[in-house]
Amino acid sequence: MSKKVSRRQFLTYTLGGTAGFLGMGMLFPMIRFAADPMLKKGGKGAFVKTNYKEDQITETPLSVDFRVDVKDGWYVPEGGEPRTAWVMKSEGKILALSPVCKHLGCTVGWESNPQFKGEFFCPCHFGRYFKNGTNVPGTPPTKPLDQYETKIEAGHLWIGPIKKA
């Protein structure tokens, strides 16, 4: 204890500390309130039944529409939100690719550009993917397309959440 705290310093620290404590008591709820979406856990995706039967899935990618239940704040769209997957058979297994481009999130289409046969094409920045979803080197995307989990139940195709890489 070589450095003595002067009376003025003591009062400054005490007052400052109290003011800071009261101020934080006021600000903390508001900041926590604003930051809430960051700290909320997202709902885990469930499997949903599609209108497609197992034997309808071939080697050619098929655009499969399905609906997922979403909760957008206080807004819950009736019947869920429409989603699409490109579904095909690949090496005996079912592959369901997300149509969301890994470059900047536009929507890719199968052979949607006649120049690039047998590839997925994104019109925004000419991103391309091979049939199995792998990005074509030298085009904007740096990662392959996301894959949905799938299962066959009672002959019907079911689509689940996006697979974690």
Place this chain on the structure above:
Amino acid sequence: MLRAVYKWVDERLDVTPIWRDVADHEVPEHVNPAHHFSAFIYCFGGLTFFVVMIQILSGMFLAMYYVPDIINAHASVKYLQTEVAMGTIVRGMHHWGASVAIVMLFLHTLRVFFTGSYKNPREFNWIVGVLIFFMMLGLGFTGYLLPWDNKAYFATKVGIQIAESVPFIGSYLATFLQGGDMVGATTIPRFYALHVFFLPAGLLGLLATHFILIRRQGISGPL
């Protein structure tokens, strides 16, 4: 560290004279509760300002979730209140703060009245204060509609009917406030705009005038 940052800014911006001019002035003995405890009555003006600051802050945060329209207004309030962390507290601050601000403003008015502080040369500041009072009432009235529940709806209907009873201009006034023929889809965005843009802007302008006048004229003398 903090001192060094302040010094760096001050060297370039020369802020010290500005904040000295704003904050560094003597508090006369008769308004300082440390000398006479009864002087706490001189705090109500400052307390009103403090509560107004809380209102502005909590209102800014509420606006992150609130949607001013007939379909989403009530749903968004319910959402932020029941599903967002601390929503009850933040909306509670705004809700109770609104009443506390009016109470503090009223006590401040009483203090000014009973100490005779409104007298020459401070009559103009009394008028500015009354305008501030009207702004605050306007903020209370427009804010009351926004949750879009039964209480909000009927309170606004009553308020607008009172406005309608004004001779000659009443019906125009009601149509202007409603933004149409009834309290509904056109009324909420209008009240919201008044509540978060027009009235706060007016209030801040008046508050600035109020404070500049206090500094120019000084605090009125002891009784």
